[in-house]
Amino acid sequence: MPSEKPRRFSFLLLDRFTMLPFAAAIEPLRLANRSSGKELYRWRLVGPAGDWASCSNGAQVRLDEGLDHDPPTDRDEVVIVCGGTDISREATKPVLNWLRRKARGGATVGAVCTGAWVLAEAGLLDGRKATIHWENHDGFVEAFPEVQLFRSVFVQDGNRLTAAGGTSSIDLMLHLISASHGDELAAEVADQMLHTGIRTDQDRQRLSIPTRIGVRHPKLAAVIARMEANVEDPISPARLAADAGMSTRQLERLFRRYLHRSPKRYYMETRLARARNLLMQTEMSIIEIALASGFSSPSHFSKCYRAQYGSTPYRERGTATANLRGASSSVIDPPSAFVPPSAFET
Incomplete structure (x- = not known):
């Protein structure tokens, strides 16, 4: 009772x-x-x-x-x-x-x-x-x-x-x-409460990848899921394509058609988004953040970061406290819209 x-x-x-x-x-x-x-x-x-x-x-x-x-x-x-x-x-x-x-x-x-x-x-x-x-x-x-x-x-x-x-x-x-x-x-x-769908502890927080990117293509969603799950140790586009049952050229066309960027660029932006989260939310060193985001050297990480965000990781960390106190969120979403080419695109 x-x-x-x-x-x-x-x-x-x-x-x-x-x-x-x-x-x-x-x-x-x-x-x-x-x-x-x-x-x-x-x-x-x-x-x-x-x-x-x-x-x-x-x-x-x-x-x-x-x-x-x-x-x-x-x-x-x-x-x-x-x-x-x-x-x-x-x-x-x-x-x-x-x-x-x-x-x-x-x-x-x-x-x-x-x-x-x-x-x-x-x-x-x-x-x-x-x-x-x-x-x-x-x-x-x-x-x-x-x-x-x-x-x-x-x-x-x-x-x-x-x-x-x-x-x-x-x-x-x-x-x-x-x-x-x-x-x-x-x-x-x-x-x-008009809460029509009661969720359990087995339900995940985020929208599905197809819903987030606005594209319902199962192979594209599967590749993006692998990218997001392998940020620290990036997988080559050739391996991603082969595991998805397509050629590298097909994967390239798929990304450019639906996401307006190459697989390599999308992967880079995903890794940089994670790096920025770590930069804003933790006391990890720049070297530790670089390694956790799949970069082999701080210099390469800094170059890519500046190309994407217009500031170096060192400078951004120096102003992070002020930015955090004045904003409702310190997090950058993985890429979902077109960004002009930058220095890390090859």
């Missing part, structure tokens, strides 16, 4: 947290109470500042209390870290200590959007399965190799919960509602 005691959620709102995943996490709880006619869930908003928390969109949310006014941890409590932009700066000692104290007290600890980064900094995801927004995936893998990172919309590993961001928070909360109070209530909450 379900417990009659309301389950308590504590939402930790970090500075510049992202509004959508927070709202998508708290609304299913409200609707579960409304639909059931019972107080199944209670929640409170906490934060380092104690009074207000600022969203990445500029809005402010009033907090119930700060980290220094905390009631005893209940084993039924669920702590959700809500992250946003420039997340590494929010992993402060008070925040990490508060989370560790909650975990020691037996609370279920989770995160939405980039909040998983802070959980990892606190050591609460060591040896665990987790997910984070696809924008931050590469940087997270490099920073926290001890965490088993997945590209699912959400992951539950025992008393650790992570959701990738955006509307994935809805799916995580529906999963929890279903586990505690049944599929029927979870479906009713989803219906109230």
Whole structure:
């Protein structure tokens, strides 16, 4: 039988947290109470500042209390870290200590959007399965190799919960509602939210490659998937073509017809996009980033990077902090539109 005691959620709102995943996490709880006619869930908003928390969109949310006014941890409590932009700066000692104290007290600890980064900094995801927004995936893998990172919309590993961001928070909360109070209530909450397709922890975050590139060609999609999966050790166009069952010339024509660039150029842009993510999100050295992006030398990497982005990796890193604080995202998508020829095209 379900417990009659309301389950308590504590939402930790970090500075510049992202509004959508927070709202998508708290609304299913409200609707579960409304639909059931019972107080199944209670929640409170906490934060380092104690009074207000600022969203990445500029809005402010009033907090119930700060980290220094905390009631005893209940084993039924669920702590959700809500992250946003420039997340590494929010992993402060008070925040990490508060989370560790909650975990020691037996609370279920989770995160939405980039909040998983802070959980990892606190050591609460060591040896665990987790997910984070696809924008931050590469940087997270490099920073926290001890965490088993997945590209699912959400992951539950025992008393650790992570959701990738955006509307994935809805799916995580529906999963929890279903586990505690049944599929029927979870479906009713989803219906109230016009959430017509409930995703599971087996669903992936991103659109399929054909949808992303706007081209439904199975061989082209398969080649791009291999490129994205082999950034650190690039595969030659000849090998890609042979494995796809076509000649190198056919592969060249396919890329130029649908993507307006050669396979070599597309691959280069994909590698540079990953390099820029690592440059903005991690403390890796330029040499380490070059190697992780498939470049054998820093000089070649710097030349290609400057040709693509108009600045060297060294200069860009020098202004990365200012750019991060003034922007909602520090991530560059893999190429999807025509870019004029540059120095790395041969």
